[in-house]
Amino acid sequence: MAELTTLARPYAKAAFEYAIDAKQLPLWSEMLSFAAQVVTDKAMQELLTSPHLTKDNQQAAMIKVCADRLNDQTTNFIKLLAQNGRLVALPQIEVLFNFLRSEFEKTVDAKITSATELNDQQITQIKEKLGAKLGRQVETSVEVNADLLGGLIIQAEDLVIDGSVRGQLAKLSDALNV
Numbered sequence: 001m002a003e004l005t006t007l008a009r010p011y012a013k014a015a016f017e018y019a020i021d022a023k024q025l026p027l028w029s030e031m032l033s034f035a036a037q038v039v040t041d042k043a044m045q046e047l048l049t050s051p052h053l054t055k056d057n058q059q060a061a062m063i064k065v066c067a068d069r070l071n072d073q074t075t076n077f078i079k080l081l082a083q084n085g086r087l088v089a090l091p092q093i094e095v096l097f098n099f100l101r102s103e104f105e106k107t108v109d110a111k112i113t114s115a116t117e118l119n120d121q122q123i124t125q126i127k128e129k130l131g132a133k134l135g136r137q138v139e140t141s142v143e144v145n146a147d148l149l150g151g152l153i154i155q156a157e158d159l160v161i162d163g164s165v166r167g168q169l170a171k172l173s174d175a176l177n178v
Helices: 002-021 025-040 042-048 055-069 072-083 087-105 120-134 165-176
Strands: 107-114 137-144 152-156 159-162
Touching (some): 002 072, 002 087, 025 042, 025 055, 025 072, 025 087, 055 087, 072 087, 087 107, 107 120, 120 137, 120 152
Parallel strands (some): 107 137
Antiparallel strands (some): 152 159
């Protein structure tokens, strides 16, 4: 995985810099997301790793599948990846691109897992407090998981805040078993 990240980094950076210059960050995010989804398809994975197909064949297949969802610049980007044998790195390129985008836009995606349904006011309070802590604007996705027993877990990049009853019980159990 680290090797794939190393391979993907210069492509993600180049795509990001182009998207900024062209003022097309959201568009590039969308197109890279679609291309990454295509690459992760099982049939496409078999095609891209087949020793019987040339890079040109792989490129043609990828372009044919993605053609209606890409503009000329992203089509050229896909061609470049194909010619360099890097199409399989597209999912990692997308991840790195979106990380660079969130750093640039000073945003962070946070996943809130709650034991019960949260109302809009509670979500807004969480977003405001997390935004103040991280110094960024927070975009949230919320899911309910009754297994938490109570409370919630917040995940934002590498930050995890476990305020769930299950998490507190686990901490207590660890402390008692020492």
